Structures are given as C-alpha cells and as structure tokens.
Amino acid sequence: MYRIVKKQVLNPQVVLMEIEAPAVAAKCQPGQFTVLRVNEQGERIPLTVADFDREKGTVTIIFQIVGKTTMLLADQEEGGFITDFVGPLGRASELEGLKKVAVIGGGLGCAIAYPQAKALHEMGAEVDVVAGFRDKDLIILQDEMKAACTNYYLMTDDGSAGEHGFVTNKLESLLKAGNQYDVVIAIGPMIMMKFVCAVTKPFNQKTIVSMNTIMVDGTGMCGCCRLTVGGETKFACVDGPDFDGHLVDFEEAMRRSKMYLDQEKAAIEEYKKSHECNLMKGVK
Amino acid sequence: MAKANMTPTKQPMPEQDPMVRRNNLKEVALGYTEEMAVEEATRCIGCKNKPCVEGCPVLVDIPAFIELVKERKFKEAYLTIVATNSLPAVCGRVCPQETQCEAKCVRGAKGEPVAIGRLERFCADWYMSNIEEEFEKPVSNGHKVAVIGAGPAGLTCAGDLAKLGYQVTMFEAFHLAGGVLMYGIPEFRLPKAIVQKEIKGLIQLGVEIKTNMVAGKVATIDELFEQGYEAIFLGTGAGLPMFMNIPGENYNGVFSANEYLTRVNLMKCYADGFDTPIFKAKKVAVVGGGNVAMDAARCAQRMGADEVYIVYRRSEVELPARVEEVHHAKEEGIIFKLLCNPVKVNADEKGWVKSMDCIEMELGEPDASGRRRPIPKPGSDFTIDVDAVIMALGTNPNPLLRSVTPALQTNKWGCIVADEKTGLTSIEGVYAGGDAVTGAATVILAMGAGKDAAAAMDKYIQSKAK
The missing domain is CATH 1.10.1060.10 (Alpha-helical ferredoxin)
Known part of the structure; x- marks a missing residue:
C-alpha cells in the first residue's frame, strides 16, 4: 500500500498527488513514469513522474480525470492509500549537455514537462517554456514553470489569458525569430505533439516527444504500447517514452490510443451511476 | 507386495x-x-x-x-x-x-x-x-539472499533456500507473485487460488516477497550486494513478446498473447467489478502452435468469440503444445488452420482489424530444430475474416535487467549465460535459471533450474563463510 501524502486539485480536471514510495523516489529521473493500481480490482495505468523528493521518499503525479480509473483516483483522499505504485519505468530523458531548449507543454503535458524544464534550468541551460491551455481556468503549474525557465510564454486557445493561440503559433514565431534550440521537447496530447513536429520539421529542429500510450505492465511484457518510430516497431515503455518526434507515426499512435474507448465510456457511466448511488446512501 | x-x-x-x-x-x-x-x-x-x-x-x-x-x-x-x-x-x-x-x-x-x-x-x-498446514519456520542461518522474479524458477529457489535457513527476499515486478503461473496460464488450467496457496506456503517458511519492485530500476545487482544480500538468483523469465513483422501488425485488434492473457488471467478483465478492459472479438485468429497459443485461443472463446482459429505454419505432429491441450482445444471447438502462415493483417478505413491474409505451407527438409521446414506454396494465398489477431509466437528474455548490468553475460538471443549444473552467471554470487536462461520453456524446467541454483548458492555462501 502506498500513502497519499498530499492531494491538491489544480483545476476541475487535473489533480496532483504526492505518493509515498521511497524505492521509486530514490531512483526516478525526469521523463520516467510509474504504473499504479488504485485498488485490488483496479486496472494498471501509467502516469508520468511530475516531481520527486528523494529525502521525503515521495513521488508526485499529476493526472487529468479522463476515465474511470482517474475518477476513482481523484476520489481518494489525502492520507489514504492506493494499492500499487511501481516504478520508475521507461528511460530517463536525455538532458545532459543541452544548452538551449524549448519545452512545449500542452494542458496536462505541462505537468509531465515540468521536471524536465526544472532539471534543465538547474543545469544552467537556457529554457524557453511555451505552455498552452484551452482557457484561463485550466492553467496549471504557472508559478512552478516560471521558476524553472528563462522565458515563459502562456498561450490559451480562447485568449482568456496570455496570448491568444496555440503553442504551435508561439513556437513557430520563436523559430522564425531565429531561435535555434539543441532540442525542442514537446509534451501534451498526441495531436499537439504531432502539430509541434510539423512546425519544427521545416526548420530541421530536433524535436523530442513523450508518448503516453496504453500500457498494462510497463516493463516490456505486453507490447500494447507499441508504436512505429522510423519504420520500426518500438515499445513506449522500455524504448521510450521519449522518441524523436519526426520519426513517430502519430496517426497510428492516435488510432491505437482509442483501442478501448467504448469500454472506457461505459466504465465512466457506470462509475458515475454507482458514485451517485453512494452519495445518496448518505442522505437521510 | x-x-x-x-x-x-x-x-x-x-x-x-x-x-x-x-x-x-x-x-x-x-x-x-x-x-x-x-x-x-x-x-x-x-x-x-x-x-x-x-x-x-x-x-x-x-x-x-x-x-x-x-x-x-x-x-x-x-x-x-x-x-x-x-x-x-x-x-x-x-x-x-x-x-x-x-x-x-x-x-x-x-x-x-x-x-x-x-x-x-x-x-x-x-x-x-x-490438512491444516503445519509449517515450521526453519532455524535462521543468518545469511541473506535475494531472488529476482517470483515465477516458477524464483519460487522454487526461494523455497529451497528458506528451508535451509536463509533469509530470502524476493523482488517481483508485478503486483502479485507467481509470474507466468499468474499472468500466463489461464484459470481453467491452473486455478489462481492454488498458485496463491503455494506462495502462501513460502511466506510461512519466512520468504519475504516484495511486489511492485522492478529489479534493475529500483535496485541494481551491485546495490543488492551492498544491501547485504550474499547471493542473488535471477529468475526474470522470458517476457518480451515476439511479433512477425508483417504488414498491419499494429492495427487495432492485434495483440501479443502476453497482453491478451495478462488482461484475462492477472487482471481478471472478465470478472465483475474488475476494471481492466478486454477487446470483445467475434472472430479471432491465434498465430502459433504452443501451449500459449492454445491458452490464448481457449481464453478468446471464453471471452465470447464465435469462432477461434489456431493458425500454425507446420502440421499437427509438429505442434509444440501438449497433446492434451490440443485435444482440449479441439473439443471446445477451436478451429485448426495448420500448414498456414499469415502474411498480412488488413484493417477497415479506421484501422481496426477486419481480416488476415495467409498462405498455405508445405513441409520441406528438416531445419536446425530438427523439424521439417515449412515452405510457402506459391499462389495458395487466402484470406480469413477476423476482427482480432493474437500473436503467440514465443517470447524472449526481458532486456531490462541486463541493460543496466553490463557484466552480466548474455547470448545473441538475450538469454543469460549460466552454468548448466549450478546456474552460476558471469558475475560471482549471481545465479540464474528458468526462461531467462533457456528462453521460453516449461514450468518444471524452470523449477529444476531454481532448485539446482539454490543448492549451488548454499554451497557458495557456506564455503565463503568458512
């Protein structure tokens, strides 16, 4: 059992949890992920490490409420426990020697990109962060990100905060202005990463993406996280999750991510129903 | 008499x-x-x-x-x-x-x-x-050993060492111990309650099982030695699934047998209240002819498929599965497409599997394995309509641990090189056995290797203690 040391609602859809897992905290690096199960009957889901504290022995995860399991996880309280928490899995991001980097975070992707920006900033690299959200209510980790970069650019789809537009608009203008980066790190929904790659490609700008695929074990055993990179099949869990974005077959990856969409929808409905019932039980 | x-x-x-x-x-x-x-x-x-x-x-x-x-x-x-x-x-x-x-x-x-x-x-x-089990915890001999992987090889090795008085700690990557006995072999062949009962026996012998511990990630071999373990057994199995590298293999609806079986057996996708989803296929082709292929086919049937095919490139006599499993599969209505090899998986416009192109095979001269080599018959292509394909082609040892342990010698298939009698690897004090050494084989061979290694580890530690 793994204790939830801290729980913080970052926005109506995004929750932060600090989990007591000393073995994972001792070893994890930016870019790596964990697999957790909320309870004995739960499914295993991968979540990227958002932060870690080796001394406290805790790992921070930040997740969006998208399915039954994340709903169930969000319903767990501070001080409570989750059944399983395994990691650190996947390869750490290769950050060594980078001098100038653009970190592009889309929505929840900012949480996953944060430890990389922070590590790069601590290494003394020049870090441009472009953070994009649908609107001002969904903004997360603004202060943290600002403290972990040289320039922070905020974009919202509706213009309710920061600049009006997508992360790709800002990135393109930065590249057009002559900025050259050792690497652009793009983390967010697959569709965003795909468009970021489309923007950087004409500039021949090396771009690394973090592939958040469906997984079961996370250790190379099931192969359901497989994707095509440069014409070869790779496993996101052991070969990644970071890949050269210009080589990733995003169409295939986006299609594969919909493998269990119908079952997920049904599970959400069922959870909502049973959850309401439970709430009603308390009403006298 | x-x-x-x-x-x-x-x-x-x-x-x-x-x-x-x-x-x-x-x-x-x-x-x-x-x-x-x-x-x-x-x-x-x-x-x-x-x-x-x-x-x-x-x-x-x-x-x-x-x-x-x-x-x-x-x-x-x-x-x-x-x-x-x-x-x-x-x-x-x-x-x-x-x-x-x-x-x-x-x-x-x-x-x-x-x-x-x-x-x-x-x-x-x-x-x-x-019988109300009467386990007597053996008297401790004061020595600590680590066993990595709680499958058949590791469990046997741990049991034998615990009986000799060793303090045994097992490291298991999954949330439950048992390895292939839990995630691979289905309930209808090996009830999971029985596996867990056998494991409980080990715990009563004093074996400590740490689940959710991916060796190589949370601790390297060197770190385990630093933590005071005097010898280490690697029973990490052969968990890496093989694919055919044919076109269409990444369409939605193509699974490794490992994934499919894990969802059914370990994650209990079929049981009420369990959250792991499974793809409800109507027509399934399982590619391969081993016990894992039989297990996958029979699971697919039990998950509600109307038609399940075994597609195997050699003939019935070469099927690597146990005769009993083939017999049971046939009795249950699994359709055998023998001397038949997939060449391509086809999908609808949204990328979901709709059929598989195959070619008929005939048997030529024996190959290196001693079995007659299957050769495609030109012009014999045909298509079977399926909405799911399960690849049960075998597995290779997981590279996770060896990738962080350069001193650990492996062969070209990624199998750990270990002494046949003792299981000793290229690192002093580190022993290995089971599928991690042999590639995918049987439960009992893994257990035999775990047993031999336990004896060798005992000898090694006792000789060092003198």
Whole structure:
C-alpha cells in the first residue's frame, strides 16, 4: 500500500498527488513514469513522474480525470492509500549537455514537462517554456514553470489569458525569430505533439516527444504500447517514452490510443451511476 | 507386495463437458477422487530401476509416493513429493508428464503409463483440502539472499533456500507473485487460488516477497550486494513478446498473447467489478502452435468469440503444445488452420482489424530444430475474416535487467549465460535459471533450474563463510 501524502486539485480536471514510495523516489529521473493500481480490482495505468523528493521518499503525479480509473483516483483522499505504485519505468530523458531548449507543454503535458524544464534550468541551460491551455481556468503549474525557465510564454486557445493561440503559433514565431534550440521537447496530447513536429520539421529542429500510450505492465511484457518510430516497431515503455518526434507515426499512435474507448465510456457511466448511488446512501 | 493392476489404460480424468466449459473459466480437469487415485496407484508395478524419477527435472521419488497413495497414506504421499518439489499442485497440472516421468514409465511400453501427473495433483489437492498446514519456520542461518522474479524458477529457489535457513527476499515486478503461473496460464488450467496457496506456503517458511519492485530500476545487482544480500538468483523469465513483422501488425485488434492473457488471467478483465478492459472479438485468429497459443485461443472463446482459429505454419505432429491441450482445444471447438502462415493483417478505413491474409505451407527438409521446414506454396494465398489477431509466437528474455548490468553475460538471443549444473552467471554470487536462461520453456524446467541454483548458492555462501 502506498500513502497519499498530499492531494491538491489544480483545476476541475487535473489533480496532483504526492505518493509515498521511497524505492521509486530514490531512483526516478525526469521523463520516467510509474504504473499504479488504485485498488485490488483496479486496472494498471501509467502516469508520468511530475516531481520527486528523494529525502521525503515521495513521488508526485499529476493526472487529468479522463476515465474511470482517474475518477476513482481523484476520489481518494489525502492520507489514504492506493494499492500499487511501481516504478520508475521507461528511460530517463536525455538532458545532459543541452544548452538551449524549448519545452512545449500542452494542458496536462505541462505537468509531465515540468521536471524536465526544472532539471534543465538547474543545469544552467537556457529554457524557453511555451505552455498552452484551452482557457484561463485550466492553467496549471504557472508559478512552478516560471521558476524553472528563462522565458515563459502562456498561450490559451480562447485568449482568456496570455496570448491568444496555440503553442504551435508561439513556437513557430520563436523559430522564425531565429531561435535555434539543441532540442525542442514537446509534451501534451498526441495531436499537439504531432502539430509541434510539423512546425519544427521545416526548420530541421530536433524535436523530442513523450508518448503516453496504453500500457498494462510497463516493463516490456505486453507490447500494447507499441508504436512505429522510423519504420520500426518500438515499445513506449522500455524504448521510450521519449522518441524523436519526426520519426513517430502519430496517426497510428492516435488510432491505437482509442483501442478501448467504448469500454472506457461505459466504465465512466457506470462509475458515475454507482458514485451517485453512494452519495445518496448518505442522505437521510 | 500386492499384484499390480494390469489395466492397460489410465483411470480417466473427470472433466467439465466441453460445450459447457467453453463458456466458463472454471478448471477443465476436475481431479481424481480418492478411489480413482488408489485404483490408478495400483497400476504402478514399483519397478526397481525407477526410470520415472530420471524423467523428473526435480527428481520426485515417484514410486515411493505412489506406494503411499496405494496405502491411502495421502498426507505422507504429499510430504514425499514436497521433499523435492515445492509446487506439486502446479506441476500436477501443467507439467508435460508425457515427455518426462510418464515417458519413462515401463507401463508405457504396453498401453498407457501410470498417470503420475494426475496422482501428483491428487496428493497436492487432497493435502490442501484436508490438512491444516503445519509449517515450521526453519532455524535462521543468518545469511541473506535475494531472488529476482517470483515465477516458477524464483519460487522454487526461494523455497529451497528458506528451508535451509536463509533469509530470502524476493523482488517481483508485478503486483502479485507467481509470474507466468499468474499472468500466463489461464484459470481453467491452473486455478489462481492454488498458485496463491503455494506462495502462501513460502511466506510461512519466512520468504519475504516484495511486489511492485522492478529489479534493475529500483535496485541494481551491485546495490543488492551492498544491501547485504550474499547471493542473488535471477529468475526474470522470458517476457518480451515476439511479433512477425508483417504488414498491419499494429492495427487495432492485434495483440501479443502476453497482453491478451495478462488482461484475462492477472487482471481478471472478465470478472465483475474488475476494471481492466478486454477487446470483445467475434472472430479471432491465434498465430502459433504452443501451449500459449492454445491458452490464448481457449481464453478468446471464453471471452465470447464465435469462432477461434489456431493458425500454425507446420502440421499437427509438429505442434509444440501438449497433446492434451490440443485435444482440449479441439473439443471446445477451436478451429485448426495448420500448414498456414499469415502474411498480412488488413484493417477497415479506421484501422481496426477486419481480416488476415495467409498462405498455405508445405513441409520441406528438416531445419536446425530438427523439424521439417515449412515452405510457402506459391499462389495458395487466402484470406480469413477476423476482427482480432493474437500473436503467440514465443517470447524472449526481458532486456531490462541486463541493460543496466553490463557484466552480466548474455547470448545473441538475450538469454543469460549460466552454468548448466549450478546456474552460476558471469558475475560471482549471481545465479540464474528458468526462461531467462533457456528462453521460453516449461514450468518444471524452470523449477529444476531454481532448485539446482539454490543448492549451488548454499554451497557458495557456506564455503565463503568458512
């Protein structure tokens, strides 16, 4: 059992949890992920490490409420426990020697990109962060990100905060202005990463993406996280999750991510129903 | 000694009706009653040479336990088995006895051999349901060892070392111990409650099992030595699934057998209240001819498929699966497409599998494996309509640990190089066994390797202590 040391609602859809897992905290690096199960009957889901504290022995995860399991996880309280928490899995991001980097975070992707920006900033690299959200209510980790970069650019789809537009608009203008980066790190929904790659490609700008695929074990055993990179099949869990974005077959990856969409929808409905019932039980 | 029962055939094993069991996950083979077991035991003539024992990778004293069954001393029979085999309820069910102990039985020369496997299973089941287990925790010898991977090899190694007084810590990557016994072999062949009961026995012996620990990620070999473990056993298995590298293999609806079986067996996707999803396929092609292919096909049927095919490139005699599994699969209505190889998976416009192109094969000259090489018949292409394809082509050892342990010598297939008798690897104090060394093989061979390594690790630590 793994204790939830801290729980913080970052926005109506995004929750932060600090989990007591000393073995994972001792070893994890930016870019790596964990697999957790909320309870004995739960499914295993991968979540990227958002932060870690080796001394406290805790790992921070930040997740969006998208399915039954994340709903169930969000319903767990501070001080409570989750059944399983395994990691650190996947390869750490290769950050060594980078001098100038653009970190592009889309929505929840900012949480996953944060430890990389922070590590790069601590290494003394020049870090441009472009953070994009649908609107001002969904903004997360603004202060943290600002403290972990040289320039922070905020974009919202509706213009309710920061600049009006997508992360790709800002990135393109930065590249057009002559900025050259050792690497652009793009983390967010697959569709965003795909468009970021489309923007950087004409500039021949090396771009690394973090592939958040469906997984079961996370250790190379099931192969359901497989994707095509440069014409070869790779496993996101052991070969990644970071890949050269210009080589990733995003169409295939986006299609594969919909493998269990119908079952997920049904599970959400069922959870909502049973959850309401439970709430009603308390009403006298 | 009483005159042996010379009936040429085994006591038949009671089984669930095929048309009933294809819709449930309950165990197929129901097990002998006491009467059946005693009757079968009388078929053993108690020959002097005991060839059956040589056929057993863990050298169970087979004639001795069968003699005790004859005398209805079931508890003593069980204790005779566990003197050398720590997982009898498992072995009685999934060992390929027909190529091991029973292959050597003299009764097999005329008629069927003694049903050694069924008797082993009977003893284990009888003991589990009749005896309140009386585990005596062995006296500690003060030495610490680590076992990585809680599958058949690791569990056996841990059990043997614990019995010798070692403080054994196991590191398991999954949330439950058991390895392939939990995620791979289905409930209807090996009930999970039995696996967990065997594991509970180890815990009572004092073995500590740390789940959710991916060795190589949370701790390297060197770090384990620094933590005071004096010897380490690697039983990390062969978990990396192979694919065919044919076009269309990444379409939605193509699965590795590992993924499919893990969702069913370990994650219990079919059970009420469990959250892991499974793709509800109607027509399924399972590619491969081993036990894993049979398991995947029979699971797919139980998950509600209307038609399930086994697609295998050689002929029936070359099927690597146990004859019993093939027989059970056929009884349940699995359709065998033999001498047939997939060449391409096709999908609809949204990328979901709709069919698979295959080509007929014929057998040519024997290849390096000694089996006749399958050769495509030109112009024999055909298509089968399926909405799911499960690849059961075999597995390779997981590279996770070796990738962070450069000193650990492996061969070109990624298998750990280990001494055949002792399991010693290229690193002093580090032993290995099971599928991690041999590539995908059987439960009992892994157990045999775990046993040999335990003896060698004991010798190593004791010689160092002097």
